[in-house]
Amino acid sequence: MDEFGLIEHYFKRPPRQTEVVLGVGDDAALLAVQGAARQLAVTTDTLIEGVHFASGAAGCDVGYKALAVNVSDLAAMGARPLAFLLNLSLPKADAAWLADFRDGLFALADAVGLDLIGGDTVRGPLAITITALGTVAPGEALTRRGARAGDRIYVSGLLGEAALGFLARSGRVSLPPSMQAPLFARLDRPLPRIAEGQALLGIASAAIDISDGLLADLGHILQASGVGATLDLRRLPVSDAYVAALATVGYDPALVFGDDYELCFTVPPERVPALAGIATRFACGFHDIGGIVAGAGCVVRDGEGLYVPARAGYNHFHD
Numbered sequence: 485m486d487e488f489g490l491i492e493h494y495f496k497r498p499p500r501q502t503e504v505v506l507g508v509g510d511d512a513a514l515l516a517v518q519g520a521a522r523q524l525a526v527t528t529d530t531l532i533e534g535v536h537f538a539s540g541a542a543g544c545d546v547g548y549k550a551l552a553v554n555v556s557d558l559a560a561m562g563a564r565p566l567a568f569l570l571n572l573s574l575p576k577a578d579a580a581w582l583a584d585f586r587d588g589l590f591a592l593a594d595a596v597g598l599d600l601i602g603g604d605t606v607r608g609p610l611a612i613t614i615t616a617l618g619t620v621a622p623g624e625a626l627t628r629r630g631a632r633a634g635d636r637i638y639v640s641g642l643l644g645e646a647a648l649g650f651l652a653r654s655g656r657v658s659l660p661p662s663m664q665a666p667l668f669a670r671l672d673r674p675l676p677r678i679a680e681g682q683a684l685l686g687i688a689s690a691a692i693d694i695s696d697g698l699l700a701d702l703g704h705i706l707q708a709s710g711v712g713a714t715l716d717l718r719r720l721p722v723s724d725a726y727v728a729a730l731a732t733v734g735y736d737p738a739l740v741f742g743d744d745y746e747l748c749f750t751v752p753p754e755r756v757p758a759l760a761g762i763a764t765r766f767a768c769g770f771h772d773i774g775g776i777v778a779g780a781g782c783v784v785r786d787g788e789g790l791y792v793p794a795r796a797g798y799n800h801f802h803d
Contacts, residue, residue, distance in 0.1 A: 495688060509708070510627050511560040511692060522619040524566075527557035533610035543584030544591070545672040546612065551592045552674050555615035556745040559681035560693040562617030562626040565596045570603035571613040586652060588673075596678050616626070626684060626691035626749070627706035635776040637713060637749040638759070640677050641768040642723050642796055643698060643746065644738030645670040654677065663725040674745035680770075683762045686747060691749035697740035699782060699793065702748050715774035717786040736793045739784070750776055 492509075500505045505523060506514035512527035521678050531550045533539055551568065558565055570589070574582075593600065598616065649667035651657040659667070677693075684691060690709055692701045706713055717735050726738065746768070751759050784791040 505608075505622075506625070506627065510629075510789040511557040511565065514561075514620070514625055515598075516622065520622075523622050523625065524627065525558055525561050525563035525618040525620055526615065527554055528613065528615040529553045529557070530611060530613040533671055542672075543581040544588030547585040547588030547590075548592050548673050549588075550612040550614055551589055551598070551616070552676050552745065554614045555592065555596055555598070555676035555678060556674070556693040558616055558618040558693065559676045559678045560626060560747060561618070561620060561692050562624065562681045562685040562688075562691070563620045563738055564682065565598045565678060566617045566619055566711055567599045567601045568593070568617065569615040570600060571615075572603070572605045573611040574605065575608070575610055585670055590761075592676075596676065604726050620685075624685050626681065626688055628692055628705045630689040631705050631709035631711050631750040631776050632689060632731050632752065633776055633778040635752050635773045636756060636772050637702070637715070637748070637750055637776060638770045639694070639698065639721065639746050639748050640680055640766070640770055641744070641746040642721050642726070643694070643744055643762055644722055644726050644741065646674065646743035646745075647737030647741030648723075648729060648733070650741070650743070651729075651733065651737065659725055659729060663728065666723075667725060671743060674743065676745060677747050677768065680747060680766050680768065683765065684747070684759075687751060687755050687758050687762070688749040689752055689755075691747055694746045694748050695742055697742040698744070698748060698786070700742070702782060705748070705750065706776075706780065710780075712777045712779035713774055713782045715782060715784045716792055717784060719771065719773045721769065721771040721773075735786070735791065739793050760767040 489576060496508045503516045505516050512525040515526060517524055531537060537546050555565060649671035650786040652659050652664050652667060665684050690705045692705055694701050702713060720738055722738055759770060
């Protein structure tokens with residue numbers, strides 16, 4: 485059983501409160517606050533030493549990324565960042581590490597306009613849990629449920645750079661130092677696509693952020709929307725560094741590794757011109773990589789035939 489099956493089997497149930505507009509099963513929950521003009525988007529994530537970041541990782545990078553993964557969820561909903569809660573489990577109160585962690589955390593918080601409003605601190609193994617809050621106009625939030633046959637599938641930015649950074653850092657891929665620094669930055673300090681997500685409101689029919697790998701996360705859209713997809717590997721946006729390593733690593737890192745924190749979204753054909761109209765505002769670019777079809781599942785082609793990756797994506801409970 486993977487983590488999503490675990491949630492579905494043990495914890496998912498219909499909401500009882502009318503204020504719960506969208507509950508378990510998306511990038512964020514949506515709550516309608518009585519009398520408020522906007523709905524509240526709520527998301528939470530946990531990062532654990534040795535699982536999500538290496539032991540001895542710089543505190544500033546850990547703080548930044550712990551917040552970034554939550555902000556990316558808000559981006560996928562098209563939400564405007566508001567505030568966040570911080571829960572820290574620390575083996576000891578290391579003043580130097582904490583100051584470094586704080587600087588990384590607040591660097592991103594200041595960049596996207598988030599206020600820290602509370603949390604909890606306990607002694608234990610190093611782990612960080614953040615709950616981020618954003619707002620979105622009623623009926624406008626991007627969810628995983630709106631994709632329809634005929635929609636085009638897009639991703640923002642470049643795929644597989646975090647994967648290459650991980651492989652280069654662990655010595656599994658050899659790349660020139662000039663290529664390594666940008667990859668390490670993408671792995672340690674991903675840039676959540678907040679402005680892009682908000683610009684997609686009214687254009688995208690469904691969206692998700694790419695945290696567990698393109699195929700796994702697109703799969704959540706397909707399942708929630710009751711559709712299938714076809715992808716063309718020749719359309720995947722990758723960097724020069726990835727092209728240099730392609731013969732060694734293949735396409736799997738760009739498809740299944742995760743940690744990209746780009747947006748994957750679908751657009752109905754009639755809204756493609758509107759997407760083109762906003763695309764020039766964003767340096768990351770929006771890249772058409774395939775289409776939504778009737779049916780179920782995702783078929784990947786590489787120009788010569790079907791491409792079958794070694795695995796579908798990251799799974800916390802994979803044996």
